[in-house]
Amino acid sequence: MPEAGQVDPSNWVCPLPLRETKRIVMGHGGGGILSEELIENLFLPAFGSAGGVSRDSALLDVTGGRIALTTDSYVVNPLFFPGGNIGDLAVNGTINDLACSGAQPLALTAGFIVEEGLELEVLGTIAQSMGKAASEAGVSIVTGDTKVVGKGSADGLFVNTAGVGVVPDGLRIGPEQARPGDHIIVSGSVGEHGVAIMSVREGIDFGTTVTTDSAPLHRLVAAMLASVEDPNVIHSLRDPTRGGLVTAMVEIARSAGVGVELDEAKVPIPESVASACGFLGLDPLQVANEGKLVAFVDPVHSEAVLAAMRTRPEGAGAVIIGRAVAEHPGMVIARTPFGTTRVVERELGEQLPRIC
């Protein structure tokens, strides 16, 4: 050991190699220079946000209407899948939660829990996807947070996005607003996102590549609201993500105390999704979507709303798949192509592939 005051070059720690690392290290979450560099060199350019004054909170100007606030965490494995990644999923998913409350999104936050060792290039690619998705949606990512956890404490990367939007005065869209007689519209084919994830997660080749349907829906919702004189004839909106179409319909039916009659043959299911689900023993109605919505609409106005939806690419495949009824409140009853009926229920937990 050298005497006090003496310098031992062998004990020097050179910060440069660490800062040039190609992977996330604990220090990136330490709140020091590495954290700052990560924000300035990776996140801010990706999100296209101006530097400006560094504050603890983003400040937003709001005029009129009610604030809609939502949050969602994304823990998808793998981080990259056909047609998207965890980043654009996190942006679109939170925009869609706002949109289905009738809100036009104003701003998003982005929180990252990063596992030590994640390649910076991976994080950069995901951040850039988030920036691109936000920019395409016309929504800014205004504030964020990064934490790093030790190797093995997380699955590469978890992303949380919260979103703020404004619901115009007088608009009352909500799951409790559905009424008997409402027509139920789905904005397009179901099941693609879930099958896209399963195809890469399980390494199963379905013959064709199924890509995620991840897309922002706020412009579709705006078009729907603009298509009718009184936008409150659109009673309920929901994006059928985890748990699929069934869960979205059951939740609305339970909130509003109505029953649902689903015309099973009308539900648009792509052949690739149907065959993948048949192979795995899963029900396409239970499989996740990330760019679809289901709407309960006053039957007098459903055709006008449907026509408006079909003018937009994200609503081109919109169809009426059923109606709300006064009977069997809280339950979804499917009418099969054979004229018989069955109860359609949510999964208890995760979907389990059948043995044979």
Place this chain on the structure above:
Amino acid sequence: MKYLDEFRDPAAAKSLVEAIRRSATKPWTIMEVCGGQTHSIIRNGIDQLLYGAVEFIHGPGCPVCVTPLEMIDRALEIASREDVIFCSFGDMLRVPGSKQDLFSVRARGGDVRIVYSPLDATRVAAENPDKQVVFFGVGFETTAPANAMSVLQAKRLGLTNFSLLVSHVLVPPAMTAILGASTNRVQGFLAAGHVCTVMGTGEYGPLVEKFNVPIVVTGFEPLDLLEGVRQLVELMEAGRAELRNAYPRAVTDIGNTVAQQALADVFVVTDRQWRGIGMIPQSGWTLSPRFAEFDAELKFGVGHLEVQEFAECHAGEVLQGLLKPNECPAFGTTCTPRNPLGATMVSSEGACAAYYQFRRLETSANA
């Protein structure tokens, strides 16, 4: 969808239903043996279409449902070990053992993985030489060939860390047990198409003769099932006990001889407990002594675990067709998919779960 849509055509289904109704002069009681068929009948409402002409009794052909409780407990014991990666088909994870299920074991830190094929489990074994990898080999003649292949594969690769917890069961002995029971109500059988794809139809002729009962082999799509029922009703009306194959696109008389050879190499016939039914002699397969090194029961010394069923569960009567699921006092009250008393409430192929999922409306309306 090619090869599927043509077997789901509503117009063709309607004419088959009409043909069955025309030929049935009285209500016939038939049993579909396979759980996949039960699922399809209830999902598509084929029992509703034939109401009054045909009563379906849902047979013991759901592998999840008939796997005995002690075997589930053995699986749970093995899966809880720190040195084990326990691989299983998905729907076994929620089956309640006497104290917990595989999901609970996983939540406590057990390495329990869902795989789609037992060969995935041998791959896991090759990749994790420091772990013991166990595959839960349940099911009928349908899943057994792939499980046999996994053992042959493990042997070929020289894997010493792979083993199979075997609980295979066989269809013909179960049909014999049902037909031989004094309480039997079954007048005709729909035999399980995929079992016959493997085994051929040779085992069913002797049952037809011994019990003077018609058997029609059929598939799983709505038109397959309706065509099977049409042929079965025709035979019952004519008083003819015959074996027919209504699923020729998948089933031949001799079956899959390569698969049969693998089964004969790896397994030997044994007595088996059937959950809810009891011991049926010579009704299952276990690993041949030649492959004892791959037998998880021996490797982990869990063969001694034996337990009692919940008395409140009437799954045995349901599996034998003596009770409709909604006639059970526990149905939908103390027994639901969230808190199943028996395995028939767990698997989507189980008769109780199928009734709970798809038939609650009418069962609650009739209550």
